[in-house]
Amino acid sequence: MFYDPNTKMAIGWWPLIPRAEIEGTLTFKGEKVPVMGLGYCERQLGNKAFAGRISRWFWVHFYAGDYTAIWAEIAFPESLQYRHFSPLVFWKGSNIILSTHNLSLYPEHFTLDSEIRMPFPKIETLHATEGNVELSALVLPGTITERDLMTNNPGTSPEKPGCYFRQYSEIDVEIRRLDQLENIRGKCIHESGWITHWFPVARDIT
Numbered sequence: 001m002f003y004d005p006n007t008k009m010a011i012g013w014w015p016l017i018p019r020a021e022i023e024g025t026l027t028f029k030g031e032k033v034p035v036m037g038l039g040y041c042e043r044q045l046g047n048k049a050f051a052g053r054i055s056r057w058f059w060v061h062f063y064a065g066d067y068t069a070i071w072a073e074i075a076f077p078e079s080l081q082y083r084h085f086s087p088l089v090f091w092k093g094s095n096i097i098l099s100t101h102n103l104s105l106y107p108e109h110f111t112l113d114s115e116i117r118m119p120f121p122k123i124e125t126l127h128a129t130e131g132n133v134e135l136s137a138l139v140l141p142g143t144i145t146e147r148d149l150m151t152n153n154p155g156t157s158p159e160k161p162g163c164y165f166r167q168y169s170e171i172d173v174e175i176r177r178l179d180q181l182e183n184i185r186g187k188c189i190h191e192s193g194w195i196t197h198w199f200p201v202a203r204d205i206t
Contacts, residue, residue: 002053002080011053012045018061018091019068038063040189053080056194058105058124060139062171064186066093069135069173071126073105077155077196088128090135097177098135103128107192116149118163121192134176139190142169148193155195164193 002011022039025032040061055077061070071088086105090098107121124139150162171188174181 002076002083002085009048010046011048013042013072014045015040015042015061015070015089017041018070018089019063053077055082055196056192056198058107058121058190058192060124060126060137060171060188060190062137062173062186062188064171064173064184067091067173067175067184067186071103071105071128073103088126088135090128090133098128098130098133100128100130113144113147113165116147116163118147118149118161118165120144120147120163120165120167124190124192132178136174136176138172139188140170140172142167142188142190146191150193150195153195156197160197162193162195162197164191166191 003009018040020039020041021036023036024034026035027033053076055075057072057074059072062068067090069088069090072086074085076083076085085101086103087101088098088103089096104127105124106126107124109122110119111122112119122141126135126137126139128135144165144167146164146166148164150156150164151158153162156162167190169188169190171186173184173186175184176182
């Protein structure tokens, strides 16, 4: 994500296993339930933590049939010159068919969450190309599975809080390869958040 050869500061993120078959047991209220399904594993790498060194981010992991993709759009704060980090990798089976660091992602609509009174993206769109492969995606309104109001992280305060949302949604994907066009619907887990205050104008959060 970021490396400064002068200070040796490194901040990194690595999706280790974008798609795995998981089998195990969940224990709920004393009852063991066998489960199996798709799994995903990632880790952070580097000699500095993310907190206080990234400003805002969008992250998506989606699957549809044999297709799997992982992407992120991450912005750094003023201290790192507002740099952006925007990787995407798209697989069919175990074969990579598109890989880029130049995706275009945009939150088209925001909605104010009733619990923590912070906005979260209701709809997101994405476009990415590499060679003769083009990917367009529409992340549809989903279900919030996690929310967090951040006031104690570096760069946040009760007056200027950060926030975090994770959602589970359906996603419409269009894949164009030369003159072949394929439209698919899949499932995705996506998250968004900011640490550096992102509202363009002052507002009352009470």
